Amino acid sequence: MRFVIALLVFVSIAAQAVIETYEFSDPALEERYRQLSAELRCPKCQNQNIADSNAPISQDLRRLLYEQLEAGASDEEILEYMVARYGEFVRYRPSYDGATLILWLAPLGLLVLALVGVVATLRGRRSMSEEALLDPGQQQRLDELLEQAGQDK
């Protein structure tokens, strides 16, 4: 058991060591590096951003990101550069355009649809309860019957 724990500790240290660090000339660049690398998706490993991934492609992209930041590229330029090569897939926050519009609008659309559904159901229920009401004659008869039943006891 102790051996297993030791092994686990060892393995996790080895995995951490693969992520390299870069020296930035400006702390602001480092902050943007952190944001962008968290927002760019690793093309190889699908469900990791390039900040967390050990895939060789992620290492390349991190180095590229570092170089471009140091060269003074804007966030938009960097994202455009990545999308031109790896497609919209690399962005965890896709842009607003024709193909991705449905992604952005679908949640809103579903919410509206759900609200319409709820309103329609509630209205239907109310009209049903109105229908179920008795007319004055029936109500009188019901009261009489109830009274009668009470006396019978």
Add this chain to the structure above:
Amino acid sequence: MPARLKLFLPLILFAVLAAFLLRGLQLDPTELPSALIDQPLPAFSLTALGSGEALTRESVTGQVALFNVWATWCVSCRVEHPYLTDLGAAGVAIYGVNYKDDDAAAITWLEQLGDPYILSIADREGTLGLDLGVYGAPETYLVDAAGVVRYRHVGVVDERVWTTILAPIYRELGGQGGPQ
């Protein structure tokens, strides 16, 4: 009638959802669409593996050809190599992109396993690979005579991939050769 329709609404919703999920089952999530489809092959300035000849985009375009991204460190490349050699022998135009590799190891590999390539572009730093959007070797790009990328296949090219996917596009574009 609308009340009757309402009864069927859950069934209709289920059918639509099932159709989407069924389609999802058949898709391979690891296959990304290439951003380069219908875009010109990226410009580059590299040398040929072995001969050291200077190469640019213009020196490798002009005919319908496959561009196969390979490396000696790539296990699947070894798997697909025999079939590529067959294709090359049958007259299919194949260029190699030797991706982030060691020249000496790559030359030895071609000597031992056969060389299906017209030539291999030595992309030691992976710059061409980056411009192509390569995210894992092997990848194979189908480029037309005008130098425009028409298709990208990620993974091993075998007989099935060639006959069902690549060959129809290759022939339609006017590519020469290939097993009959």
